[in-house]
Amino acid sequence: GAVVSQHPSRVICKSGTSVKIECRSLDFQATTMFWYRQFPKQSLMLMATSNEGSKATYEQGVEKDKFLINHASLTLSTLTVTSAHPEDSSFYICSARRSGLSTDTQYFGPGTRLTVL
Amino acid sequence: EDQVTQSPEALRLQEGESSSLNCSYTVSGLRGLFWYRQDPGKGPEFLFTLYSAGEEKEKERLKATLTKKESFLHITAPKPEDSATYLCAVPSVGTYKYIFGTGTRLKVLA
Numbered sequence: 001g002a003v004v005s006q007h008p009s010r011v012i013c014k015s016g017t018s019v020k021i022e023c024r025s026l027d028f029q030a031t032t033m034f035w036y037r038q039f040p041k042q043s044l045m046l047m048a049t050s051n052e053g054s055k056a057t058y059e060q061g062v063e064k065d066k067f068l069i070n071h072a073s074l075t076l077s078t079l080t081v082t083s084a085h086p087e088d089s090s091f092y093i094c095s096a097r098r099s100g101l102s103t104d105t106q107y108f109g110p111g112t113r114l115t116v117l
Numbered sequence: 118e119d120q121v122t123q124s125p126e127a128l129r130l131q132e133g134e135s136s137s138l139n140c141s142y143t144v145s146g147l148r149g150l151f152w153y154r155q156d157p158g159k160g161p162e163f164l165f166t167l168y169s170a171g172e173e174k175e176k177e178r179l180k181a182t183l184t185k186k187e188s189f190l191h192i193t194a195p196k197p198e199d200s201a202t203y204l205c206a207v208p209s210v211g212t213y214k215y216i217f218g219t220g221t222r223l224k225v226l227a
Binding site: 034 | 148153212218
């Protein structure tokens with residue numbers, strides 16, 4: 001149990017276009033999901049916390065108008081990179097915290113590699 | 118300030134050469150310490166959660182232990198497939214957010 005999927009796994013787009021990444025918890029409900037960004041050989045950098053049915057909470061320095069997050073159901077959160085530019089190229093990873101349990105365990109998706117040309 | 122520090126940054130072992138990775142933490146009110154394994158180009162894979170000092174958990178060649186100040190991930194007789202980056206994390210006080218260490222990149226040579 002506790003499987004998280006991401007789609008797409010890899011995307012290449014032109015500068016100025018928008019890209020949507022989906023994060024799904026496949027076998028559990030998640031009231032809280034997280035979006036991370038990871039640069040080569042670095043640890044994960046939290047971008048935002050996504051709560052089902054409410055607005056996301058963004059970390060300092062993360063542009064909320066640039067990275068739109070929607071958590072419309074207990075199993076789905078989406079990250080949209082708007083008007084993407086080459087500097088947005090990165091590895092994006094989501095995680096989901098299992099609802100209804102006292103544990104704070106986060107289960108991570110496989111990641112999405114975004115390349116902006 | 119809550120903080121997590123991992124050492125060493127990188128570790129090279131010969132196959133079968135046991136060793137330990139360290140995760141030191143300072144947090145007011147520990148709600149668990151989490152170990153993950155991350156392979157290149159993939160998301161972190163959950164390994165263990167430890168909640169109280171003295172607790173130990175095992176999975177195949179891995180054993181995680183916890184004290185009041187640090188956690189160790191012991192790798193016994195490692196194999197090349199154990200090569201990965203190992204991350205530890207603790208929840209930040211008052212939130213569900215994780216504070217991650219910078220990870221230990223483990224390379225096991227055949």
